Amino acid sequence: MPARLFAGLFARGAVAAETSEDALVRAMVEVELALLRALTAAGLAPAQAAADLPDPAALGGALDLDALGRGTGTDGTPVPALISALRERLAPEAAAHLHRGATSQDILDTALMLVARRALGPLSNDLRASADTCAELAARHRGDAEPGRTLLQQGVPVTFGLKAAGWMSGLDAAREELERLAEHELAVQLGGAVGTLAAFGSDGVAVMTALAAELGLAVPALPWHTIRVRPARLASGLAVALGVLGKIGRDVVLLAQTEVAEAAESAAGGSSTMPHKRNPVGSIAAVACAHRAPGLLATIAAAMLQEHERGAGPWQAEWEPMLELLRLAGSAAAAVRDTLAGLEVDVERMRLNLEITGGLVMSESVVAALTPALTRPRAQALVTDAARVAAAGGRPLREILAANPEVAGAIGDAELDAALDPGSYLGATQRLIDRALEAHRG
Amino acid sequence: MPARLFAGLFARGAVAAETSEDALVRAMVEVELALLRALTAAGLAPAQAAADLPDPAALGGALDLDALGRGTGTDGTPVPALISALRERLAPEAAAHLHRGATSQDILDTALMLVARRALGPLSNDLRASADTCAELAARHRGDAEPGRTLLQQGVPVTFGLKAAGWMSGLDAAREELERLAEHELAVQLGGAVGTLAAFGSDGVAVMTALAAELGLAVPALPWHTIRVRPARLASGLAVALGVLGKIGRDVVLLAQTEVAEAAESAAGGSSTMPHKRNPVGSIAAVACAHRAPGLLATIAAAMLQEHERGAGPWQAEWEPMLELLRLAGSAAAAVRDTLAGLEVDVERMRLNLEITGGLVMSESVVAALTPALTRPRAQALVTDAARVAAAGGRPLREILAANPEVAGAIGDAELDAALDPGSYLGATQRLIDRALEAHRG
């Protein structure tokens, strides 16, 4: 937590460090110290209580995680043990006012929000960098045709640029939502024992507002201790990002198949005895991380049914899964960033793969070309027959069509060749890529 | 689909009819007819093709669902069978241009978006009505104290008004997100065979735009056939709404317990032989619907990893779960609306429940009252001791405290009584309710 043994797949990139248990402890310390400042600002504690506070990172780093873990077993959260440990390390005035008016959940929820905000930074960076690389791929390969594949069967042509543009649109959408969440949904939680801010007297809202300002988090209208929209939305945003990253990973794995070979990872994993293998490890990392997202998302969504003023089980069940979702999203984003940055695209192989069917992938195009002369039903019937003959005999579609007098009567050789050229049947591909690139830049 | 046998729990309210298979078929018909109009508008089909088109509801209603279902087994979607059936029922020009340039996924994805938009209407209404009722409850019971309960243990007092304000804040947040999704994320899907809009020549984007306008859906930058951010976000928004509704349902179930009895459903289910039972059926409906959301959400999130230009399994796996999520959210919202509208709140019982602990729920308040005179550590130690004695002997806390000379030296009887009065220890409750009501109105 972060996983060490499997770090290369599940704890890649810069998010892992932000979501470690150490980072969470440091964040809890920051919340406690920020509360001292907020109390002082609200006049509920003397200035002395917030003076010369130690560095939270150093303070948090000095604590014994295992002792906090035992405290979690006794008290239900690590916060009481944390407070005891901090009191020993703080000056008397600070110690005396430490945690005043707060409840354990306030500290833990707010600390998790802090951790999330820090994790979303590098995650957002990696998503943006990946999208930028996709933009380059979209521009560079905008006209490089490859088979469009539906249900993993070759359909009609697409370009690799359009595929990259699609990836980019997903990455951008996922990132924008995470940035929106970081700004609006990552809020301070402060409610005291049951959400009334009772121990702050008439100053509760002021303290809550000051605490939020100290930490750079949003101020909620109400404490949200058991109204768990914020954690659920954060989890959803992360799962959507993982879904997009997993989609890209899966596409690359499929393109990298030995029999397809249209793309390869430049850092593909080798095998000592099978030197031909180029395992797309980065893409597999993304897919594997993405596979774990739905279960974690479901756990956090299910935890929304929290009892009265503090959940008796569902709340606690959120903690580790939220850290994991953040870590996995970060790991997948780092893996996809690396994968895309080094992606080796084989345009020639794409062209060859378009020829596998002997022209059959162009039959829809030929129907369109014949329609003006023959009407659509007749064009369709004719091409369908030709395609069957071609497929059955393993002969090129062009050969069958060229031999057909009805075709010859309808369009000339050049028109037939044009209709069989993948580049001629790309429809709105260029405009779509332009739209996507504009949206990416905008 | 909608469930008939269990409709009272899982298909309540107005959403069920909008998410039936009949409604989806009608929506598919609408999409096909709207495409004829869009083709005509773009000059890709003669005006005749879109002239005098029949009413989609009548047309859809005349189709044989079982025949479409068999077609799904043959073709992988019901669309080819739908087209065949429609061609027989349309005028020749319309029939000739029907489905031109589209692929099955275009029709099904767009129809599901139409269904979602229609379902979100009544769902949003029920969420809003529920929040309005919560606003009334928050205002009416803003000062009615009851035990705040953390981990299902009585903590310190809260008011029922604040609890209702919390529910309201969750309902509003869920609704606002769904309304945002309805406006921005429910978009037309049109891409043709592989997402290039190839069969529309250079007019693809125009047709896509015209189709969106016909149907009142958003226009995406790109077809999103395998970039499934939109379905995943819709599912997330629905699951969050279900989470809030389930939270309310669970709270009411807990308040309605025989031993707690602070609230009851006016339409509570009876039992022929146990006439004392007042089963909170509406709340249980909400909880039961909410229990099913995480699994469905996980299914749709997991389905984001769709292969290349059409998912070979994941896409198809979205269809029924999305309809179910819509239906369940609608059913839970209708149940909660009814439950809240008829909620019987027993303020007197709340007061009595606050007395169960013999004043112990006020010990934090007494510590606060003693702190100025005794310092916080001393006040805390003293009250803790008194509370232990009171709890062990089953005696009122006031009695123990009043007999303590240190207490008597610190505060007078009136102050002690005030500190033991639940109404005196509500902190920012009124301001928080005001903030929540303002946010609700705003």
Next chain:
Amino acid sequence: MPARLFAGLFARGAVAAETSEDALVRAMVEVELALLRALTAAGLAPAQAAADLPDPAALGGALDLDALGRGTGTDGTPVPALISALRERLAPEAAAHLHRGATSQDILDTALMLVARRALGPLSNDLRASADTCAELAARHRGDAEPGRTLLQQGVPVTFGLKAAGWMSGLDAAREELERLAEHELAVQLGGAVGTLAAFGSDGVAVMTALAAELGLAVPALPWHTIRVRPARLASGLAVALGVLGKIGRDVVLLAQTEVAEAAESAAGGSSTMPHKRNPVGSIAAVACAHRAPGLLATIAAAMLQEHERGAGPWQAEWEPMLELLRLAGSAAAAVRDTLAGLEVDVERMRLNLEITGGLVMSESVVAALTPALTRPRAQALVTDAARVAAAGGRPLREILAANPEVAGAIGDAELDAALDPGSYLGATQRLIDRALEAHRG
């Protein structure tokens, strides 16, 4: 429920009819009538109460599902409305004793067990038939080599027979567990209001035993109204079956890719404009059904936390998901049965695919052949170098190796050819197939 519109994917085969709402109503009627017989047998009702009882199918078929659905909203289950409807249709003595001593949950849980047992029959048949077809494929293709693929990269050879044997082993394991569950876990639930069988006086266990005998279900030691091991295990068994079926479906989809083309479905779905497409619809049905299993399984597993003597939400949340899981397992099994029965295996294409890498898939084999003469480290280094040269230059591995004097000094041409022959490097394939076939037959 069963889905009509999407029946071809999600309600194939004979299980769908057994899991319809009509079938469940019929099963509830059967339980109520069987209880009358059990009461009579135990002397708690006169013989007249169980005399000339009507046919449950006819009786259930006459009921109004929508009325039962409305009753579910009032009472929380359809059982009270069912009882009212039945009383009107039964003779006075039967009506008077109907449902005596039972609670709604007894009827619904037991009816769902009956439905499950009936659904497991055809499901088991389809799993067995699929495994039998796999056994034939394993025997027929036991020596037909194709590339083994790890991480979707060609590794070393495998045979299609071994792949089919693996499928078979999964199908058999899944079926055996379901048959075990049918025999031991599908039990009657009878407990009365709270599980004490109170209304039966001292005869409760006798009635429970008699009811189980009437229905052919197992007798539990205790009522299991809120100890939900049985539903959870049933759901797990179904999800495992769906996992195996989905694995087979995914493998076939991958084998059927245009670029791989080692297998095709004989009933592959076509496309009017893309006649070359052979969409593996049966396999996609299996994958799509399997994609929905984890979410449903999670729902039923999460529902195990049922409160005291009847769950307030979790229990109700089980009903539709359990019917869906049964239906989806049945549909996937029917789809896989059809797919395997008509699977077109292209042995020649398998051979050609093994040549794609120019012999690189055999490099591990060559290392093994060179090891005796050169030592393993030297053999490995030499082959790795040769493989890199071959891959870089697009030249056959044999050519590079044959030109290497160290190789020539170690093994002769015939030995080199043998080492490069896929058939020579299949290890225990034949024995493993034999073991699997023995296990299948045993």
Next chain:
Amino acid sequence: MPARLFAGLFARGAVAAETSEDALVRAMVEVELALLRALTAAGLAPAQAAADLPDPAALGGALDLDALGRGTGTDGTPVPALISALRERLAPEAAAHLHRGATSQDILDTALMLVARRALGPLSNDLRASADTCAELAARHRGDAEPGRTLLQQGVPVTFGLKAAGWMSGLDAAREELERLAEHELAVQLGGAVGTLAAFGSDGVAVMTALAAELGLAVPALPWHTIRVRPARLASGLAVALGVLGKIGRDVVLLAQTEVAEAAESAAGGSSTMPHKRNPVGSIAAVACAHRAPGLLATIAAAMLQEHERGAGPWQAEWEPMLELLRLAGSAAAAVRDTLAGLEVDVERMRLNLEITGGLVMSESVVAALTPALTRPRAQALVTDAARVAAAGGRPLREILAANPEVAGAIGDAELDAALDPGSYLGATQRLIDRALEAHRG
């Protein structure tokens, strides 16, 4: 991994240490060393290769987890880095034959099976100890009546002993399945690169069998690298155990509510300012662990769709969730064991709670008592009326009934008192407890 910060909730008991990353590395080392012995036994390696092998725990403990984690990023699994590290630490003959014929998946899958077997030991112990305590509670409280609660409303009486017997039956069922899995499903995985055992020549099955014997694992008919029935069943067994443990936890949390107070944890967590609070931390630990099971189970079930001879994402996605499921099951079992061992049961409070409704919980019993004289419909109508009057006026049911001449005419005062005595309406409770205890002992 195991979580340190939250260890008290999510890593209690003896399973945590068995499922740490260190434990998994040690298990991988054991598998590699056992393979050396198996190779030697099969004559595929000289005796020297397996002579004087170091202690796996010491060897594993000396490895650098972070280096292995980096290797996972390069190679996709930690095994290649592990092998390199081991080669440096082994004697030359052992190093030369290390990992011979195996693939990374063989080592990792088999090591996870070893870890699972070791984790199931203490898990099974804790489940058994918990069930034994339940057996004591069932015997001790077999006659102690408390309200049976359905939908969290008081229904008719049950005894606490019967509730404990239900818990016991669930614990026993969960444990028996895990023990069955430990014996039959935890099998060695050995297949080599693609599952043919190719590198072992004709000795593959012998090596596989020897390896299984070395490690005390079952021998499968076939390698199961992508037929994932075994991991899925293990996950199901763990989730079922967690479901039962969570059910117990939830019941205790509900019984421990301030307003119910029928049970308390002896080690209940306190609160510095709220000394009356007795937070049922052990039960909450169980509930929280159980809340996380469905998502993890779903992840592992979804991972069954693994591609061809090695999953490209799904396989890798199993690793951490499986370790987590084991850890959470162990933690919940340890928490429940402690909770039950120290459970404080308040029999007097149970009795008082039965009186809350003024006798209404006994109305079903009174109907039964009046039925012989009045017929059931009349008895029911009469009691229903009386119950309504009693509930409306807050008067005891006995008072209303005693004043009714029809009642007086039907039964005497003593009979009425008997019918209103909770102990008189417990049906088969004693026999059911006996049945459960017999099953537990058997």
